[in-house]
Amino acid sequence: MRNIPKILAGASAAVALIVGLALSPTVYAGAGAKGEMPSKKACAAAMKDGSDKVTMGGCIATDRKGGNCHACHFFKGLETTRLQAGNIAPPFVQIGSRYSKEQLKERLYDPTKLNPNTSMPPYGKHKILSGKEIDLVIDWLVTL
Ligand code: HEC
Numbered sequence: 242m243r244n245i246p247k248i249l250a251g252a253s254a255a256v257a258l259i260v261g262l263a264l265s266p267t268v269y270a271g272a273g274a275k276g277e278m279p280s281k282k283a284c285a286a287a288m289k290d291g292s293d294k295v296t297m298g299g300c301i302a303t304d305r306k307g308g309n310c311h312a313c314h315f316f317k318g319l320e321t322t323r324l325q326a327g328n329i330a331p332p333f334v335q336i337g338s339r340y341s342k343e344q345l346k347e348r349l350y351d352p353t354k355l356n357p358n359t360s361m362p363p364y365g366k367h368k369i370l371s372g373k374e375i376d377l378v379i380d381w382l383v384t385l
Pocket of ligand 1: 302309314329330336345
């Protein structure tokens with residue numbers, strides 16, 4: 242009888258594990274839902290495949306050696322990852338309905354044109370990202 246709590250604890254841990262396994266595909270699916278954060282694995286696959294522009298853009302945006310956008314911006318999906326979001330810039334919310342791709346391109350190329358005192362890096366002007374990479378980041382950005 243004394244072992245029952247132990248067994249129950251074991252059973253609930255097993256349930257938690259099974260539930261966790263059942264949920265993990267939604268977290269790691271990458272491309273899947275709108276604006277979802279791609280995992281490293283999904284990124285490697287997407288970059289190799291080259292056809293899923295939204296996922297590729299999300300991967301570039303969250304690459305510390307690429308966009309590193311989460312250093313300053315929060316966006317949906319980040320909470321399911323280990324990435325920590327900064328809060329020195331507005332969160333990405335309804336970006337696609339507030340800006341055209343052209344406007345986003347202008348901002349990413351050189352945000353100092355819109356705000357000379359901004360802390361946001363001029364990704365295009367300083368060649369932090371290539372033109373193609375900026376386009377991919379925008380394909381992802383407008384889904385947020
Ligand atoms: C070092 C901090 C920093 C980084 C990194 C950064 N930004 Fe920003 N961003 C800002 C700040 C600050 C603003 C607020 C407006 C301003 O200062 O021009 C902003 C504004 C924006 C806006 C307008 C948001 C709105 O709600 O109006 C967009 C879109 C944007 N950034 C995209 C990006 C993308 C995409 C990346 C990554 C490729 C990125 N930013 C990386 C600091 C940053």
